[in-house]
Amino acid sequence: CFVIRTRQKDTIPGPLLARITTYYRVWLLIAGDAPSKYASLHKRFGPVVRTGPNHVSISDSKYIPIAYDAKHVFRKGRFYDVFRPLYRGKPMDTVFTTSDPALNKSLKRSLVTHMLSRPQLYAKEVDESVDMFIQQMQAMEGESIDISSWPFYWAFDMTYTLVFGGSFGFMANRCDFNGMVHSFKTILRSTAVLGQVPQWCPTTLANDRFMTWCRSFSSFPDPTIKLLNAGSSPNTLRRVSEHTLNAHDCGQSLLCRVLANRTLNEDSPEYLEVVNVLFEGYLAAAGEVAVSLTSIIYSLLGDPRVMQTLAQSIRSKDMKVTPYLFVHAQLRSAELSNVLPSTAVIKESLRMHTSNSPPMERVVPHGGLAVNEHLLPEGTVVGIPQYVAHRDQNVYGLDADDFRPERWLEADESALRAMEQNFMTFGKGCRGCVGRELAMMEMRAFVMKVLDVYDIEWASETVRPRVANYWMMEYFDFYVRFKPR
Numbered sequence: 180c181f182v183i184r185t186r187q188k189d190t191i192p193g194p195l196l197a198r199i200t201t202y203y204r205v206w207l208l209i210a211g212d213a214p215s216k217y218a219s220l221h222k223r224f225g226p227v228v229r230t231g232p233n234h235v236s237i238s239d240s241k242y243i244p245i246a247y248d249a250k251h252v253f254r255k256g257r258f259y260d261v262f263r264p265l266y267r268g269k270p271m272d273t274v275f276t277t278s279d280p281a282l283n284k285s286l287k288r289s290l291v292t293h294m295l296s297r298p299q300l301y302a303k304e305v306d307e308s309v310d311m312f313i314q315q316m317q318a319m320e321g322e323s324i325d326i327s328s329w330p331f332y333w334a335f336d337m338t339y340t341l342v343f344g345g346s347f348g349f350m351a352n353r354c355d356f357n358g359m360v361h362s363f364k365t366i367l368r369s370t371a372v373l374g375q376v377p378q379w380c381p382t383t384l385a386n387d388r389f390m391t392w393c394r395s396f397s398s399f400p401d402p403t404i405k406l407l408n409a410g411s412s413p414n415t416l417r418r419v420s421e422h423t424l425n426a427h428d429c430g431q432s433l434l435c436r437v438l439a440n441r442t443l444n445e446d447s448p449e450y451l452e453v454v455n456v457l458f459e460g461y462l463a464a465a466g467e468v469a470v471s472l473t474s475i476i477y478s479l480l481g482d483p484r485v486m487q488t489l490a491q492s493i494r495s496k497d498m499k500v501t502p503y504l505f506v507h508a509q510l511r512s513a514e515l516s517n518v519l520p521s522t523a524v525i526k527e528s529l530r531m532h533t534s535n536s537p538p539m540e541r542v543v544p545h546g547g548l549a550v551n552e553h554l555l556p557e558g559t560v561v562g563i564p565q566y567v568a569h570r571d572q573n574v575y576g577l578d579a580d581d582f583r584p585e586r587w588l589e590a591d592e593s594a595l596r597a598m599e600q601n602f603m604t605f606g607k608g609c610r611g612c613v614g615r616e617l618a619m620m621e622m623r624a625f626v627m628k629v630l631d632v633y634d635i636e637w638a639s640e641t642v643r644p645r646v647a648n649y650w651m652m653e654y655f656d657f658y659v660r661f662k663p664r
């Protein structure tokens with residue numbers, strides 16, 4: 180697996196090891212500090228840096244719309260193979276993992292994905308799930324709450340309700356039901372590292388025999404199997420196939436809406452779509468929402484002034500707390516200005532602590548890519564590290580390293596547009612996040628409802644929790660107290 184470069188002259192700057200071995204990228208990720216390592220590389224070598232024999236990282240944000248284009252010109256690289264779940268013994272391409280534009284488009288056109296991208300359908304369920312969270316906090320008043328886990332409990336339960344109706348039972352049981360959160364975090368860490376050497380994938384994560392062997396160890400962290408076989412009764416998969424027999428006990432869930440009164444069998448396209456969304460819904464969407472929410476709380480706790488201003492604006496009587504109404508408040512407008520503080524705080528938190536920081540990989544198409552004085556040949560894997568783009572002083576100002584939500588409110592239209600263009604938390608272009616609006620609505624609902632009734636305080640033993648980022652942000656030893664106001 181050590182690849183020695185044989186090309187004549189490599190003019191792209193970068194560390195020597197990156198030129199000769201793909202394992203250099205494993206080293207970049209393995210300690211959980213990839214974002215700052217990428218930032219240091221760019222500081223040292225400039226806007227174009229070689230990070231592997233076939234990998235180049237670009238920090239110049241004018242390449243964002245090129246590498247993350249709207250027409251599938253730059254396709255996803257093999258890194259995403261590691262996120263393909265094994266379903267019926269074979270790796271299953273999902274809307275997120277596939278590099279095939281046709282499959283991506285068809286899965287996106289599917290009713291299931293289409294419905295998930297319409298947040299207004301789920302406002303009531305989202306509101307109820309936040310109410311459930313608040314009830315649990317009331318019951319645990321005075322206790323210190325593990326906030327690196329509870330947002331997962333909330334997001335996993337809520338997503339289950341949206342997709343299937345019913346609940347997983349994380350919040351009700353006040354614990355990591357079936358060990359799913361732990362498995363999710365552990366496997367994500369390993370897949371991110373393994374994704375740097377995707378040639379290992381066919382013999383490991385994508386290999387049914389290997390995975391079956393791993394699963395014979397009860398401690399093996401496998402969230403997909405736990406997800407499929409767990410859940411409130413009946414289990415998740417049986418819930419899908421027995422849907423029509425269950426006489427629609429899942430209310431207005433996505434499953435109910437998609438299936439209406441049709442019969443479902445395990446080979447029908449809808450069944451596969453639902454299973455596909457299950458993987459997306461949990462292993463991408465709910466996890467991303469949970470970790471983003473943790474980052475928001477982390478940012479607010481780090482800046483009591485912002486926490487207080489936000490809480491005051493939420494608690495003021497003329498404020499309408501119906502978050503789904505504000506889904507389209509991406510740009511400023513007079514009538515929505517009263518709700519923007521929550522949007523600004525969320526965006527600023529996600530700018531500072533974006534959940535996926537290593538570059539999202541794309542493959543240079545036929546014809547190559549000219550970046551400054553370099554020509555990257557077809558097949559080169561490129562990416563723009565979000566951490567670096569989010570701290571670009573030309574776009575976010577000289578205080579780009581500071582948490583300052585006001586920047587989203589003060590900027591004029593053209594500055595705001597540039598900030599939006601550099602904001603990569605939800606990805607970009609045709610492979611950007613389809614659940615962005617749903618996620619914003621969920622997080623807004625949480626922040627607005629919880630801050631309406633609670634003050635949040637640190638309760639960690641240490642001053643600050645430890646933060647790591649492999650592929651997704653992770654917080655350790657992060658405890659808070661919810662104090663009724």
Ligand code: HEM
Pocket residue numbers: 274275276283295296459460463464465467468471534535539540603604605606607609610611612613614615617618619
């Ligand atoms: C705060 C929460 C979320 C964040 C930060 C987030 C982030 C992202 C990012 C960065 C990508 C692009 C990944 C890449 O190009 O490598 C993405 C794609 C995607 N997201 Fe999200 N996401 C969130 C919530 C959701 C939700 C709630 C859903 C479900 C409705 C969802 C569904 C998807 C799907 C299906 C894709 C793949 C789109 C494609 O490849 O065409 N995400 N997300």
